[in-house]
Amino acid sequence: MHRLRALIPPLTGLAAALGQAPWSLWWLALPAYALGIAAIAGARRPFWAALAFGAAHFALALIWITEPFRVDPELTAWLAPIALGGVSLGFGLFWAVAGWAGARLLGGPLGVAVALGLVELLRSYLLTGFPWALPGHVLIESAALPAASVAGAHGLGLAVLLGAGLIASRRAVAGAAGLALWLLPFALGAALPSAPQAAADAPVVRLIQPNAPQHLKWDPDWIGVFFVRGLELAAAAPRGPEPVATIWPETALPELLSYSAEVRPMVARAAGTPVVIGAQRYDADRRPRNTMVLLDREGEIDLVHDKFRLVPFGEFLPMQGVFEAIGIGPLATRLAGRFAPGAGPITFDLPGVGPVMPLICYEAIFPQDIPRVDRPAAILHLTNDAWFGTRFGPQQHLALTRLRAAESGLPVLRAANTGVSAVIDARGRMLDALPLGTAGFLDAALPPALPPTPYMAIRDWGALVLLAALALALFVADRRKAVARRAKPA
Structure with a gap:
């Protein structure tokens, strides 16, 4: 049973990656995030569970990174698996740190979801930044895309990750709130007016x-x-x-x-x-x-x-x-x-x-x-x-x-x-x-x-402020629970 449980993070990581283009299976990616986050939060070693989840996700989502090494295969084809492995493990380490911090410092699946959101923001800007294969990108090929005009990629990612974290909490009220978060970008996308058509005299x-x-x-x-x-x-x-x-x-x-x-x-x-x-x-x-x-x-x-x-x-x-x-x-x-x-x-x-x-x-x-x-x-x-x-x-x-x-x-x-x-x-x-x-x-x-x-007015500051506030609130709540447990008589 323990070995079967260990397969959940990499399998859900692969399923989450299938939300990215060209597969665009957003309806598979959303529950995969919920299952993966639940597995990380419940793991004895959340660092390693999150590393398996992230590395599998990036190995599939970024598989195209091997293609440039095949343009001149006699010289560089041998580097293709090294490049894919390095990128998958490198970005997977971001998720591993988030998994550990979310489970150990913030507490529970929602803490893991918030920590994942924060490290994906960091990955988008750190050094030169690489905002590719983000959780919010699974909604690009869906009816939720127009909602990016309000929230951007990381706002869509908040809906994906926080919805998954709430659903993974396995509480009825939290699950309903998580489902509402998943539906919110779709509702907003439907409510926004379509872009106007080109005028008859458009260049x-x-x-x-x-x-x-x-x-x-x-x-x-x-x-x-x-x-x-x-x-x-x-x-x-x-x-x-x-x-x-x-x-x-x-x-x-x-x-x-x-x-x-x-x-x-x-x-x-x-x-x-x-x-x-x-x-x-x-x-x-x-x-x-x-x-x-x-x-x-x-x-x-x-x-x-x-x-x-x-x-x-x-x-x-x-x-x-x-x-x-x-x-x-x-x-x-x-x-x-x-x-x-x-x-x-x-x-x-x-x-x-x-x-x-x-x-x-x-x-x-x-x-x-x-x-x-x-x-x-x-x-x-x-x-x-x-x-x-x-x-x-x-x-x-x-x-x-x-x-x-x-x-x-x-x-x-x-x-x-x-x-x-x-x-x-x-x-x-x-x-x-x-x-x-x-x-x-x-x-x-x-x-x-x-x-x-x-x-365009708020950029990613809105997502950062919300994630930081949630992280602080979850950290304080988790510390209080820890203090209460220690104070409780045996």
């Missing part, structure tokens, strides 16, 4: 998806093939009103920016519009940059913006000396040197469209970078998800982009190298999309933005 933007697999993207025999394919897509006859701007994905320019004088006019002529395109360049200090460029109708450079949130182990090494000593470098670095980050987020005026905010690939997972004031009309997301395979990673990245739209009340125009390119409205609903692994274009009428959302 139309063309999104280009050239579909360049990562293992061929920089092969000299294929670079020209993918570039010509993109030019043909940009020049194709419109399926409705003429586009006013054209968006290519991340790193789509086939030459370094400083050597692109011949190809930039080709890009502009094919589109016949201003163009936003991903590129790579060296700055004045010979540091490589992952860059977005705005080209005018002649192909001249109007704006250069550098990616400011770089991918750990992809574009930079967190502990560079240690990893380089064993011969490991950033997987996405083609240029000599190490990518340098840009200055930070910007909003710029895209001719014919208005103010827009560019996000390059990984930057779309961070809600704190969306501006509170001087709001853009839309978010432009340029990405190359070919690094992350054709299943789990790209679908999760797309889901997080939808979450950014719902949180901010801003539409998103997403140009992805291999997919999914998409038009997303201000409630996070996908209006049109190109599937993974296909070449094509979308002519997207820009959906309107909503007014600033409550989440």
Whole structure:
């Protein structure tokens, strides 16, 4: 019986992970969290039970992290299981500490749930932060998504975790309150009005998806093939009103920016519009940059913006000396040197469209970078998800982009190298999309933005204050119970 009980944390961790995209089984994830939290709270060693729960969860939810190591399998495939194991155990340790603290210091399943909420907030911001595969993300593909405009990802996570903790308490009143918490985001999502449709005279933007697999993207025999394919897509006859701007994905320019004088006019002529395109360049200090460029109708450079949130182990090494000593470098670095980050987020005026905010690939997972004031009309997301395979990673990245739209009340125009390119409205609903692994274009009428959302005003402070208050209250209550037990005569 004890051995069977020991299987509950890892099995429920796996089931909770199935709430993440592409599975999106939120109805399975919610009871899995309740069962897992109950098992941790009742375990003799809650640290180890929570580690098993968390490690199993992250092993499945982040299985896509092995894909970049398979792009050049002869050199790096051996690192794939090490990377997955390290990430799973590393993030699992966050949950292990939460399990111990929740069970030993806060008391009971609700204490474990509160502690898990706190460490997931910490994980989202600590060092560079990695707000991926959060508990609240299991609701992205559900009718609860619009509720993110009020509460954000961590607010949705509060409903998931606190509801699970109350239900795991096995008391009728607490269970009813937990179920109400699970239903609350769905009720709020249903009560919020839908995002307005694009106006008849809304500007139309063309999104280009050239579909360049990562293992061929920089092969000299294929670079020209993918570039010509993109030019043909940009020049194709419109399926409705003429586009006013054209968006290519991340790193789509086939030459370094400083050597692109011949190809930039080709890009502009094919589109016949201003163009936003991903590129790579060296700055004045010979540091490589992952860059977005705005080209005018002649192909001249109007704006250069550098990616400011770089991918750990992809574009930079967190502990560079240690990893380089064993011969490991950033997987996405083609240029000599190490990518340098840009200055930070910007909003710029895209001719014919208005103010827009560019996000390059990984930057779309961070809600704190969306501006509170001087709001853009839309978010432009340029990405190359070919690094992350054709299943789990790209679908999760797309889901997080939808979450950014719902949180901010801003539409998103997403140009992805291999997919999914998409038009997303201000409630996070996908209006049109190109599937993974296909070449094509979308002519997207820009959906309107909503007014600033409550989440944009409070960000994650609301979730932090509520979790801190609950943790303090539970700690005080647990200490009082402990004192009362010691004072009780034998």
